[in-house]
Amino acid sequence: MRRLLTILLVFGIIIGLTAMPAVAADKGVVKIRKGEPVHIAYWFVISGANTSLGMDTVRGCEIAIDDFGGKLKGHPVKLSGQDEMCNPEGGQAASSKIASDPSILAAIGSNCSSAATPGAPILWGAGIPTVSPSNTSPTLTAADRGEEFNGYLRTAHNDTIQGAVGAQFAFNKLKIKRAATVHDGSVYAEQLANVFAKTFKELGGTITAQEAVNAGDTDMRPVLTSISTGKPELLYLPIFIAEGGFITRQSKEVAGMEKVKLMGADGIFSPDFYKAAGEAAVGMYHTSPDFTAFGSGYKKFLTAHKDRYGMAPEAPFHAHSYDATMLILNAIDKVAVQHDDGSLTVDRMKLRDQLYATKDFKGLTGTLNCNENGDCADPRIAVYETNIDNVKKGLMPTTPFWKPY
Amino acid sequence: MFQRWKDSITPTDIVMWMIGGSMLLMIVWGSVATLVEGKYTGRHWVDFVIFGLAQGSIYALIATGYTMVYGVLRMINFAHGEVFMSGPFTAYYAAAAMYRTDFLDNHPFMALMVIFLVAMSVSTTIAFFLEKVAYRPLRGAPRLIPLITAIGASFFLQYLFRGLYGSGVQAYPVIKVLEGQWMIFGIRILKFQVVVILAAILLMVGLYSFIMLTRVGKAIRAVSEDKEASALMGINVDGMISTTFVIGGMAAGAAGVLYALMFKQVHFFMGFIPGIKAFTAAVLGGIGNIPGAMLGGIFLGLIESVGPSLFLDGLGIPAPYQLKDAIAFTMLVLVLIFRPTGIMGERLAVKKA
Numbered sequence A: 001m002r003r004l005l006t007i008l009l010v011f012g013i014i015i016g017l018t019a020m021p022a023v024a025a026d027k028g029v030v031k032i033r034k035g036e037p038v039h040i041a042y043w044f045v046i047s048g049a050n051t052s053l054g055m056d057t058v059r060g061c062e063i064a065i066d067d068f069g070g071k072l073k074g075h076p077v078k079l080s081g082q083d084e085m086c087n088p089e090g091g092q093a094a095s096s097k098i099a100s101d102p103s104i105l106a107a108i109g110s111n112c113s114s115a116a117t118p119g120a121p122i123l124w125g126a127g128i129p130t131v132s133p134s135n136t137s138p139t140l141t142a143a144d145r146g147e148e149f150n151g152y153l154r155t156a157h158n159d160t161i162q163g164a165v166g167a168q169f170a171f172n173k174l175k176i177k178r179a180a181t182v183h184d185g186s187v188y189a190e191q192l193a194n195v196f197a198k199t200f201k202e203l204g205g206t207i208t209a210q211e212a213v214n215a216g217d218t219d220m221r222p223v224l225t226s227i228s229t230g231k232p233e234l235l236y237l238p239i240f241i242a243e244g245g246f247i248t249r250q251s252k253e254v255a256g257m258e259k260v261k262l263m264g265a266d267g268i269f270s271p272d273f274y275k276a277a278g279e280a281a282v283g284m285y286h287t288s289p290d291f292t293a294f295g296s297g298y299k300k301f302l303t304a305h306k307d308r309y310g311m312a313p314e315a316p317f318h319a320h321s322y323d324a325t326m327l328i329l330n331a332i333d334k335v336a337v338q339h340d341d342g343s344l345t346v347d348r349m350k351l352r353d354q355l356y357a358t359k360d361f362k363g364l365t366g367t368l369n370c371n372e373n374g375d376c377a378d379p380r381i382a383v384y385e386t387n388i389d390n391v392k393k394g395l396m397p398t399t400p401f402w403k404p405y
Numbered sequence B: 001m002f003q004r005w006k007d008s009i010t011p012t013d014i015v016m017w018m019i020g021g022s023m024l025l026m027i028v029w030g031s032v033a034t035l036v037e038g039k040y041t042g043r044h045w046v047d048f049v050i051f052g053l054a055q056g057s058i059y060a061l062i063a064t065g066y067t068m069v070y071g072v073l074r075m076i077n078f079a080h081g082e083v084f085m086s087g088p089f090t091a092y093y094a095a096a097a098m099y100r101t102d103f104l105d106n107h108p109f110m111a112l113m114v115i116f117l118v119a120m121s122v123s124t125t126i127a128f129f130l131e132k133v134a135y136r137p138l139r140g141a142p143r144l145i146p147l148i149t150a151i152g153a154s155f156f157l158q159y160l161f162r163g164l165y166g167s168g169v170q171a172y173p174v175i176k177v178l179e180g181q182w183m184i185f186g187i188r189i190l191k192f193q194v195v196v197i198l199a200a201i202l203l204m205v206g207l208y209s210f211i212m213l214t215r216v217g218k219a220i221r222a223v224s225e226d227k228e229a230s231a232l233m234g235i236n237v238d239g240m241i242s243t244t245f246v247i248g249g250m251a252a253g254a255a256g257v258l259y260a261l262m263f264k265q266v267h268f269f270m271g272f273i274p275g276i277k278a279f280t281a282a283v284l285g286g287i288g289n290i291p292g293a294m295l296g297g298i299f300l301g302l303i304e305s306v307g308p309s310l311f312l313d314g315l316g317i318p319a320p321y322q323l324k325d326a327i328a329f330t331m332l333v334l335v336l337i338f339r340p341t342g343i344m345g346e347r348l349a350v351k352k353a
Helices: A002-023 A051-068 A088-099 A113-125 A159-173 A187-203 A221-228 A241-251 A271-281 A297-309 A318-335 A348-356 A388-393 B002-007 B011-037 B042-073 B080-100 B108-138 B144-165 B191-213 B215-225 B227-232 B237-263 B272-285 B290-315 B320-338 B346-352
Strands: A029-032 A038-044 A075-083 A104-109 A130-132 A152-154 A178-183 A206-212 A234-237 A261-264 A285-289 A344-347 A361-363 A366-368 A381-385 B181-184 B187-190
Touching: A038 A051, A038 A088, A038 A318, A051 A075, A051 A104, A051 A271, A051 A297, A051 A318, A075 A088, A088 A104, A088 A113, A104 A113, A104 A318, A104 A348, A113 A130, A113 A152, A113 A187, A130 A318, A159 A187, A159 A234, A159 A261, A159 A285, A159 A381, A178 A187, A178 A221, A187 A206, A206 A221, A206 B320, A221 A241, A221 B042, A221 B290, A221 B320, A234 A241, A241 A261, A241 A271, A271 A388, A297 A318, A318 A344, A318 A348, A318 A361, A344 A348, B011 B290, B011 B320, B042 B080, B042 B187, B042 B191, B042 B215, B042 B237, B042 B272, B042 B290, B080 B108, B080 B144, B080 B237, B080 B272, B108 B144, B108 B237, B181 B191, B187 B191, B191 B215, B191 B237, B191 B290, B215 B227, B215 B237, B227 B237, B272 B290, B272 B320, B290 B320
Parallel strands: A038 A075, A038 A104, A104 A130, A130 A152, A178 A206, A178 A234, A234 A261, A261 A285
Antiparallel strands: A029 A344, A285 A381, A361 A366, B181 B187
């Protein structure tokens, strides 16, 4: 009898917990007292092989806050950060830490789609909207993504576009008829590889293999040998830096793969990838945002970047991160209510609605318009080619090799 | 005899055998289907085997460290993967300096010696102090305590090196003489793979003869058999345990350099996965048994390389290489179902029972 009661009680709690979020449409109000900062947080990958991706976006946020004036309605803007580690576990931990801080109004992140998948719902559960500068996985802004993603937006392009550009370039420009893809099991890589394969087949090409490795694998020679049996002319590897480096290097060592062209995506468009891949990266193609199509403010941004950090950007998403931060600061500025005692109140639900209502926002990456699923980007994707100078000096190419438009 | 055997069988055994049997059936079915399909030629298979041997010999070298420490202390030294990482990560700075001054290209043999020396001495030092600081004070404590300490030590070392050298990936300089390939008996082998396999064999033979033929080796074996009795015979037990860690550290440091030669990348987290794999290899071979660990390592490397193509391709499973680790661990389960003590663990089981 006692056991039965316990079971019933547990069930009751579970049902109660699952039913709760449906009731709580109101996300509460944040009160910022006089002298207290307006607190926003980033969750980026700031350790491990993909650190360059995260630090690049952190710098974008910092410059944006500087350009905004560092103050919002008389309150200083405070930026704190968490490490999402570019994996689901890290995304869950980072978002939980942000969600547990009631002073945080909005978040910028994550970098990796696999971290956003568990992380964004946790943040929205706490009423914190998040704008990602570099998540590109299509499911995050798909029409059927679910209510728990209602607080999620992004300034990065959607991979339905990036994958298609890659396939068009390979088929139309390089005249390649046989291609293979490899992904690392992450949401980003798997969906991008699938979009590429689908578009490439629609164009009339043949996909010889759709292989996969694990994040953390080092010995890619067996899988490359397996891919070589299909005799592809191009290998599409939309993965991350460590595994991308291994595949690029080792593809030159596997019989039948030496001459196969390689194409990566924005995840490995970084000097750190050149470090990992060495001279094997020469002649490789990358799809990435078209920097030459960026707005007029981009030049000024690059100067500010050089002045502040003494270096050029080292990944493709600094400008997207700048735009995401600007989007958030402007939205907070619009919805924050000033009181006579010098305090501010921000209604979380109104902040979210304000972000979604963004129209004709002039950002660095173009004119941003947020749709009802959170896609805000003005996506212009181009293809870049790596030459020996890029690898030796550790600098990404800045002028596109090919554009679809 | 048969009656006794029959009585000792429990329902669990039968279920386990059924699971094992169906796994075996899948493997055989998949292999036959792949071979019939004929997607891979003989050349491909030879390539797979060579890749597997190179990877496996690195696992084997790390696994000896696990197995020797288990032998003397009956504990799994989970920080061994970090001992493996510390050597090549430190030696990277020596290698990069030699690369900048062209010493690496002009005197590649000398440079390699220096890299090995630096890596092995760092790994050895770390292993030595690891035992002194983290494990010796816990001698005689329940077995779970040193195990948890080992995990703590592993985190400590990872983040210590992250603090020292940063969290980014460092690219090992390319050693020009080891680039390219040799034709051996009509088989194309990459030069550094030959070096990795030969160096690993050399090190393993050296290590095994040290354990089997020298006085110190004999003392280590005595300690692993019975600590109290060895102490009564005048063996310095603590000294022998330290020696074991030192030897394991040396093997790990050397394995680290071979790993860096093969993959040309080092970072603070690089020891985690090879460490787990080498631990698996040690269990596979029968933990506590040195030739077993070596065999287990090579077997695991081969399975990871050949397995996905051979077992899964024929079954029509897409992207089989993603399941590389699943196959490796399935093999572990299979071996443990039919031989619970590992491939070469029989003698040990009888002795220690």
